[in-house]
Amino acid sequence: MVNRKLDNAELHRKTADEYRAAQKLPFVVVLDNVRSLNNVGSVFRTADALLIESIHLCGFTGTPPHKEIHKTALGAELSVPWQHFDTTETAIAALRAKGYTIATVEQTEGSISLCDFRPEPEKRYALVFGNELHGVAQEVVDQSDICIEIPQFGTKHSFNIAVSAGIVLWDCFVKLQK
Secondary structure (H helix, E strand, O other): OOOOOOOHHHHOOOOHHHHHHOOOEEEEEEEEOOOOHHHHHHHHHHHHHOOEEEEEEEOOOOOOOOHHHHHHHOOHHHHOOEEEEOOHHHHHHHHHHOOOEEEEEOOOOOOEEOOOOOOOOOOOEEEEEOEOOOEOOHHHHHOOOEEEEOOOOOOOOOOOHHHHHHHHHHHHHHHHHO
16 A cells, blocks of 8 residues: 655645634633643644634743744734633633633543543533643632543643643544544
8 A cells, every 4th residue: 555645735724714614623721821832823723723723822822923823823823813811810701701611621530531531512612721830820719610630640740731722622623423
């Protein structure tokens, strides 16, 4: 069997206008004080690929335009809507007022394994991802409706934030397609 790599024209990518008009997955990504601009850019790229509604950048999380974000986002920061909030708590309050379920991705007492999390198609979710060193702030965890934990089996107890976002968003995408 021969597998020929497809060229860009054969991938049938959406234009920016088609992306804006496309039906989005009912998820907003909330980044709680993420310090790495490369991680921020990677999350933009994943959000674009999976048609995520928007990204809320909170606290000292960097915002576009920035060359380090662009380096990993590859232009996705131009297609995915985003907002900056001074605090994650402010972002959560705004999302809750719009009817979003606040789902924090963090290891907590009583967290739900990602394997067991079943997003409900009629609900809208705000998925909160935390700082590279400290995770999601306890004050934010306290405001969450649910906490989702990614199962891990090695010696480390966390994934990189961009990897975590990719795992969780892909899992939710697949579950909502069924």
